[in-house]
């Protein structure tokens with residue numbers, strides 16, 4: 001029988017709980033979620049992270065490990081050899097009657113996860129232990145499966161996976177939110193005419209952590225046609241919201257010979273593929289979220305998987321917001337950036353589902369977006385979804401050298417720093433487009449978790465990089 005384990009001598013709890021018949025002797029290893037003692041018997045709930053449920057271990061008086069089991073505490077790490085038998089108790093089909101128990105790591109009453117439920121905020125203060133809770137076990141199993149789904153989607157469609165650099169000299173989004181990378185002496189940096197001599201720094205120029213792999217992705221799209229990146233992204237913006245992390249993961253496909261409509265189609269196909277994938281492959285964990293975190297979750301995901309997304313232009317979105325009769329904290333006027341309250345209102349109240357907003361004013365979007373024929377807007381798109389707001393940002397790119405150069409001038413971007421990027425427009429330029437999906441925002445959407453800090457293993461936010 002397939003034990004779903006690379007180790008022949010051990011069983012994973014998930015496989016045991018799915019067994020259709022008794023398997024005789026088994027060997028399991030894991031961590032104790034609970035220890036319950038009653039007269040002449042000790043019940044242990046053992047979890048090995050393979051699934052939400054724990055395996056019940058029954059240690060009777062006749063077991064050679066009865067005394068050892070009596071001394072075990074919540075959180076201890078053990079191995080158990082025993083017989084797998086149908087469970088007479090409620091809540092599980094199988095249990096293990098313990099023979100020999102090996103204690104790898106004992107614990108004591110100071111182990112922080114003694115209670116059944118803890119607040120997420122408290123658990124963030126023990127990020128090294130929170131994966132051993134039900135909610136975070138489910139979150140990080142889903143995260144792992146969805147990462148696999150990302151690669152499946154693109155690989156099955158012939159996209160080339162590009163690992164774009166983490167250290168870079170260019171600020172793709174132009175928002176000046178880069179973390180600096182330097183080996184210069186912070187106390188006494190070399191100076192020329194009073195200004196820091198960045199050319200003496202390690203890379204011979206001012207460098208930082210990437211805010212997006214897009215520009216390098218574009219270069220590869222002009223060789224491989226369809227590419228994607230999937231990696232960490234860093235932003236030093238000081239926004240302490242439940243949706244912003246200073247380090248997050250982004251998936252950025254870039255496609256040659258594509259306009260904005262094709263770009264939106266790809267984004268929708270990708271998004272719906274990932275939702276369907278989660279419904280199919282992460283069912284138990286999603287049911288947990290549906291029960292304890294967000295009651296409407298599965299119904300909402302099923303609807304999204306089966307319905308086409310809506311789309312409206314920025315101009316129409318502004319009109320709809322102005323006509324809504326709602327008073328927003330930030331006033332609505334053509335030309336201003338949509339705030340999260342506006343985005344939420346559009347996707348939650350006006351549309352009631354995912355919504356593409358397209359063709360934004362060029363002044364509020366990045367320099368590389370393609371200018372529309374009206375001369376005022378660019379071929380941009382944001383995908384907004386209920387509860388999360390903006391989850392994807394993308395555009396058709398400006399492939400015309402002269403227009404791009406004019407825009408860079410208008411945005412005060414020195415051409416010298418991006419000559420390599422402009423070169424793609426000099427030699428064999430092509431229409432192309434792409435977008436970025438925030439991996440954590442997507443996980444918030446799929447799990448119903450409301451804080452970005454709770455869907456990334458070790459969150460980095462302003463003031464917090466412990467663990």
Ligand code: 4AD
Pocket residue numbers: 172173211212213214235243244245246248250252253390391392393394395434435436437438439440441452
């Ligand atoms: O809209 P953004 O800034 O777009 C780009 O970076 C483009 N270069 C993408 C492209 O066209 N290739 O970011 C894309 C997405 C956002 O929609 C959001 O989901 C996520 O990345 N994101 C963040 N997620 C968590 N924390 C942050 N601070 C984020 N900033 C953006």
Ligand code: MG
Pocket residue numbers: 382390392393
């Ligand atoms: Mg954006």
